Amino acid sequence: MQEISLKKGILSHGDYEAFQNFLQSACGIVLGAGKEYLVSSRLGGLMRHYDIATVGELLSQLSHGRNPSLKSGIIDAMTTNETFWFRDMAHFNLLEQRILPELSDRPGQRIRIWSAACSSGQEPYNIGMVVEDFRARNRGRFNAMTEIVATDISKRILDDARRGVYCGISASRGLSAEQSRRYFVQHGDCIEVRPEIKRQVSFRSANLTQGYELLGRFDVIFCRNVLIYFSCTQKQDILNRMARILNPGGYLLLGSTESLAGHSDQFEMISESGGIVYRLK
Numbered sequence: 001m002q003e004i005s006l007k008k009g010i011l012s013h014g015d016y017e018a019f020q021n022f023l024q025s026a027c028g029i030v031l032g033a034g035k036e037y038l039v040s041s042r043l044g045g046l047m048r049h050y051d052i053a054t055v056g057e058l059l060s061q062l063s064h065g066r067n068p069s070l071k072s073g074i075i076d077a078m079t080t081n082e083t084f085w086f087r088d089m090a091h092f093n094l095l096e097q098r099i100l101p102e103l104s105d106r107p108g109q110r111i112r113i114w115s116a117a118c119s120s121g122q123e124p125y126n127i128g129m130v131v132e133d134f135r136a137r138n139r140g141r142f143n144a145m146t147e148i149v150a151t152d153i154s155k156r157i158l159d160d161a162r163r164g165v166y167c168g169i170s171a172s173r174g175l176s177a178e179q180s181r182r183y184f185v186q187h188g189d190c191i192e193v194r195p196e197i198k199r200q201v202s203f204r205s206a207n208l209t210q211g212y213e214l215l216g217r218f219d220v221i222f223c224r225n226v227l228i229y230f231s232c233t234q235k236q237d238i239l240n241r242m243a244r245i246l247n248p249g250g251y252l253l254l255g256s257t258e259s260l261a262g263h264s265d266q267f268e269m270i271s272e273s274g275g276i277v278y279r280l281k
């Protein structure tokens with residue numbers, strides 16, 4: 001059997017294929033050919049922790065269900081949680097200048113926003129910051145209750161997101177000194193999201209490839225920089241299900257390198273404030 005030279009003995013060719021199938025069915029992530037190095041380097045720590053010598057043995061333990069935390073450990077290790085503050089700023093400008101004014105004119109006055117792959121929390125907290133600023137500027141006119149629901153498949157990253165404490169590079173990447181003072185409390189070299197922003201966001205675990213109808217209906221969905229990991233069929237399925245839980249005229253935001261082209265015709269594209277947003281037809 002051919003072995004991967006980087007971590008000899010950990011990952012055979014057959015096991016790589018079996019692992020690709022496992023990962024795609026567990027969380028939709030498609031691992032292309034030639035990513036053996038990624039698998040062996042990301043799973044190394046987990047396998048040492050559980051004293052598992054090969055990916056074949058790991059898959060066998062998974063299939064026997066001997067260790068329920070093994071599957072979530074693999075998902076934690078294999079998901080890419082790259083994010084930063086005010087990523088794709090044009091989207092936050094669109095939220096402030098187009099979406100919130102429009103939603104606040106509606107009767108009913110309850111606004112629900114979903115951050116559908118929230119990683120360590122920067123995206124939903126940024127939404128909360130924009131909503132807070134909009135409320136402050138429109139005091140007396142904007143009284144809508146807002147709820148931000150933030151979900152991710154990785155339990156480890158959700159724990160980080162809930163804490164809302166950022167140190168090192170994540171405490172500065174994308175933030176100006178003024179934003180850092182305004183939205184955070186300083187703790188030595190780390191910063192913590194202010195309580196009035198934190199309390200707007202509720203974090204939950206959700207797998208985008210499975211049902212998420214229980215989350216309720218939304219006016220806005222941020223689904224940024226996650227569809228890139230899925231197959232074309234998965235993207236279509238996810239987007240169809242998102243269209244079903246968006247309120248009429250609701251908005252969908254994708255990552256700046258992602259598009260709906262070929263995946264859904266249920267949205268119209270709006271290009272404004274230097275960014276693109278999709279509106280349910």
Ligand SMILES: C[S@@+](CC[C@H](N)C(=O)[O-])C[C@H]1O[C@@H](n2cnc3c(N)ncnc32)[C@H](O)[C@@H]1O
Binds near residue numbers: 084
């Ligand atoms: C690159 S981050 C994007 C974070 C943020 N949306 C942004 O644009 O900065 C991708 C996130 O998607 C999550 N993810 C991957 N597969 C998922 C799935 N099937 N269901 C829910 N979240 C998933 C990962 O755990 C990761 O935190």
